[in-house]
Amino acid sequence: MTSAPAPGAPPVLSAQALTKTYGTGQSRFDALKGVSIDVHRGESLAIVGKSGSGKSTLMHLLALLDRPTTGAVEIDGEDAASAPAKRINHLRNDRFGFVFQQFFLTAQQSVLENVTLPLLVAGVPPRERARRGMAALDSLGLADKARNRANDLSGGQKQRVVIARALVNEPDVIFADEPTGNLDTATGTQVEDILFGLQRERGITLVVVTHDEDLAERCDRRVTIADGLITDGAGR
Amino acid sequence: MRTADVIGNAARNAFRSRLRTTLTVLSLFVGAFTLTLTTALGAGVNEYVATQVATVSTGDALLVAPAVASETTEGPTPFEADGRQQATQPNPLGSGTLLNAADLETMRGLDGVDLVEPVRMITLDWVAADGADEDARFELDINPSSSLGRSDLVAGDQLDNGTDAAQVVLQEDYVAALGFDDAESAIGETVELGYTDAAQAEQTIEAEVAGIARTSLFAAGAGTNESLTDAVTEAQAIPGQPEAYVLAVAHLDGTGPDGAVTDQDVDDVKALLADADLTGQTVEDQLGVIQTVINGIIGVLSAFSVIALLAASFGIVNTLLMSVQERTREIGLMKAMGMSDGRVFSLFSLEAVVIGFLGSAIGAAVAIGLGTVISSALAAGPLADLPGLTILLFDPVNVLLVIVVIMLVAFLSGVLPARRAARQDPIDSLRYE
Ligand SMILES: Nc1ncnc2c1ncn2[C@@H]1O[C@H](COP(=O)(O)OP(=O)(O)OP(=O)(O)O)[C@@H](O)[C@H]1O
Ligand SMILES: [Mg+2]
Numbered sequence: 121m122t123s124a125p126a127p128g129a130p131p132v133l134s135a136q137a138l139t140k141t142y143g144t145g146q147s148r149f150d151a152l153k154g155v156s157i158d159v160h161r162g163e164s165l166a167i168v169g170k171s172g173s174g175k176s177t178l179m180h181l182l183a184l185l186d187r188p189t190t191g192a193v194e195i196d197g198e199d200a201a202s203a204p205a206k207r208i209n210h211l212r213n214d215r216f217g218f219v220f221q222q223f224f225l226t227a228q229q230s231v232l233e234n235v236t237l238p239l240l241v242a243g244v245p246p247r248e249r250a251r252r253g254m255a256a257l258d259s260l261g262l263a264d265k266a267r268n269r270a271n272d273l274s275g276g277q278k279q280r281v282v283i284a285r286a287l288v289n290e291p292d293v294i295f296a297d298e299p300t301g302n303l304d305t306a307t308g309t310q311v312e313d314i315l316f317g318l319q320r321e322r323g324i325t326l327v328v329v330t331h332d333e334d335l336a337e338r339c340d341r342r343v344t345i346a347d348g349l350i351t352d353g354a355g356r
Numbered sequence: 357m358r359t360a361d362v363i364g365n366a367a368r369n370a371f372r373s374r375l376r377t378t379l380t381v382l383s384l385f386v387g388a389f390t391l392t393l394t395t396a397l398g399a400g401v402n403e404y405v406a407t408q409v410a411t412v413s414t415g416d417a418l419l420v421a422p423a424v425a426s427e428t429t430e431g432p433t434p435f436e437a438d439g440r441q442q443a444t445q446p447n448p449l450g451s452g453t454l455l456n457a458a459d460l461e462t463m464r465g466l467d468g469v470d471l472v473e474p475v476r477m478i479t480l481d482w483v484a485a486d487g488a489d490e491d492a493r494f495e496l497d498i499n500p501s502s503s504l505g506r507s508d509l510v511a512g513d514q515l516d517n518g519t520d521a522a523q524v525v526l527q528e529d530y531v532a533a534l535g536f537d538d539a540e541s542a543i544g545e546t547v548e549l550g551y552t553d554a555a556q557a558e559q560t561i562e563a564e565v566a567g568i569a570r571t572s573l574f575a576a577g578a579g580t581n582e583s584l585t586d587a588v589t590e591a592q593a594i595p596g597q598p599e600a601y602v603l604a605v606a607h608l609d610g611t612g613p614d615g616a617v618t619d620q621d622v623d624d625v626k627a628l629l630a631d632a633d634l635t636g637q638t639v640e641d642q643l644g645v646i647q648t649v650i651n652g653i654i655g656v657l658s659a660f661s662v663i664a665l666l667a668a669s670f671g672i673v674n675t676l677l678m679s680v681q682e683r684t685r686e687i688g689l690m691k692a693m694g695m696s697d698g699r700v701f702s703l704f705s706l707e708a709v710v711i712g713f714l715g716s717a718i719g720a721a722v723a724i725g726l727g728t729v730i731s732s733a734l735a736a737g738p739l740a741d742l743p744g745l746t747i748l749l750f751d752p753v754n755v756l757l758v759i760v761v762i763m764l765v766a767f768l769s770g771v772l773p774a775r776r777a778a779r780q781d782p783i784d785s786l787r788y789e
Binding site for chain 2: 205213222226
């Protein structure tokens with residue numbers, strides 16, 4: 121690790137006593153029942169647990185994609201609950217990169233257009249978008265595929281495009297939900313290598329949700345979720 | 357997201373599903389096409405009527421006729437020795453009752469009336485070039501109001517009522533018949549006019565051609581100036597018969613700046629005339645009825661195109677709802693990446709506007725193209741008798757207005773789907789299978 125957290129610096133992400141309840145009445149379901157967790161700058165954190173235990177829910181709350189029922193999330197010490205929607209949008213756009221459980225590529229668009237989507241949202245001018253998109257693709261060895269339709273790539277290539285999209289805006293934190301779930305072991309390992317390479321070389325913080333023991337093993341730290349509570353590994 | 361990118365992406369997204377968009381555009385096309393044509397028809401006909409009004413109206417005169425008698429008692433109307441005469445033949449300008457000398461005196465005595473000229477009907481039998489043979493004579497209709505109105509001239513000047521010389525304004529189709537090279541060369545030439553006097557004797561009179569007029573909807577027939585009318589009227593008057601006129605023209609005193617006749621002046625005199633059992637109408641009043649009818653017909657036609665547009669707008673709603681549905685994940689992704697609700701809304705509503713623009717612009721363009729062809733074909737064929745009539749008049753302002761209105765309709769249709777997209781929860785969208 122190139123950037124060990126400075127002593128006393130606030131964690132990048134800090135969650136206190138998060139609960140998340142879906143539905144009401146009969147269909148009421150507590151997906152999270154009080155989770156507190158800190159994510160430090162530059163570290164890689166694995167969130168593991170059985171299917172349906174609440175891993176994705178926790179990641180969504182940490183990534184400010186959703187608001188907790190109770191509890192608070194802080195970004196660099198700034199309380200997210202009190203921030204206006206515009207600020208939250210900006211934080212996500214500027215500081216976070218996302219790799220979701222599915223690829224979520226727009227099939228008819230070119231690879232380059234898919235990769236530069238966060239820059240398009242940010243309002244970066246077209247030329248600059250293309251330049252940074254090409255740089256991101258280049259770092260993942262996909263520069264020659266930039267003009268292809270996203271649909272025409274193999275599964276492994278698609279996942280690399282998704283990672284290029286996650287890092288094109290030079291985020292502080294990359295959230296990855298099952299980044300290797302759809303890939304075979306060899307390709308999965310290749311994608312893992314890329315992610316840990318980014319953490320090592322660029323000091324990007326990784327929050328990885330996974331079933332995969334090997335992937336969890338490679339992370340600096342892991343927490344296990346069961347029935348909406350942390351059952352193993354220190355939250356802080 | 358930059359505004360230019362929003363517009364660019366909206367336009368591109370509109371064409372992601374090419375067939376669907378094309379069909380929606382087509383339904384808008386139908387509405388835009390008919391709306392452009394009906395507004396053009398309205399503009400064309402109204403424009404024509406307006407220029408025709410200008411040819412017959414001097415703006416400061418009222419056409420006065422006896423008020424239509426309203427029977428208040430049952431049974432036959434009692435005879436009055438000095439009452440008005442009934443016309444022996446129907447005439448289009450006045451009512452069945454004729455004006456008499458007393459009526460003219462009454463009018464002259466009204467406040468606000470400057471001058472009263474009775475309209476006299478004269479009948480001419482033929483017209484011929486000066487010194488022409490008997491077989492080169494042509495029948496001639498006289499427009500009774502020609503001495504007061506102005507003609508839509510192609511050459512020469514309006515009739516001069518101040519001169520002692522007899523003048524005529526002839527219609528365009530007499531130019532060649534009377535042996536003139538063109539309208540211009542007929543001006544100032546003398547023609548011979550034949551009529552029958554009160555004693556049934558044939559008479560001829562010479563007149564100078566003052567102008568050549570375009571055939572017009574409301575001023576059909578040749579025009580004669582006062583001096584010519586006087587001469588013929590005198591010869592045709594049956595001795596001993598009291599004066600009777602179909603119509604009189606009351607020229608008004610203006611109280612406005614520079615002696616201009618204001619609407620108030622016209623209304624005042626109309627009220628006074630009504631008290632005297634007379635009715636006064638401006639030429640505009642008379643033509644207003646025609647315009648109301650035309651506008652009514654155009655309105656009904658336009659209503660049909662509006663119905664077509666309404667149907668098309670549901671098409672837009674449907675198209676965009678499908679588009680939003682299909683792109684649920686993409687919307688979720690963009691929102692996860694920090695795109696604001698407002699921008700998502702703009703992206704989809706602009707897509708609707710793009711569809712609206714395409715439909716309306718293509719519809720208007722085709723309407724103009726086809727309409728111009730039809731219009732000139734009609735002008736050369738069935739409508740050749742109404743020169744100066746452009747049946748379909750494509751006013752750029754109207755065309756632009758049609759396009760803007762349809763784009764607005766499209767935008768409004770896009771509101772519901774766009775709102776649905778904007779309100780989508782990114783998490784739900786990303787979970788969407
Ligand atoms: N919108 C929702 N409405 C109702 N229940 C929900 C909703 N979203 C999630 N849940 C429930 O919350 C629980 C946690 O879901 P979550 O997606 O966090 O699981 P997970 O740990 O990521 O599982 P997996 O490993 O299968 O992805 C599940 O039981 C799920 O059914
Ligand atoms: Mg999950």
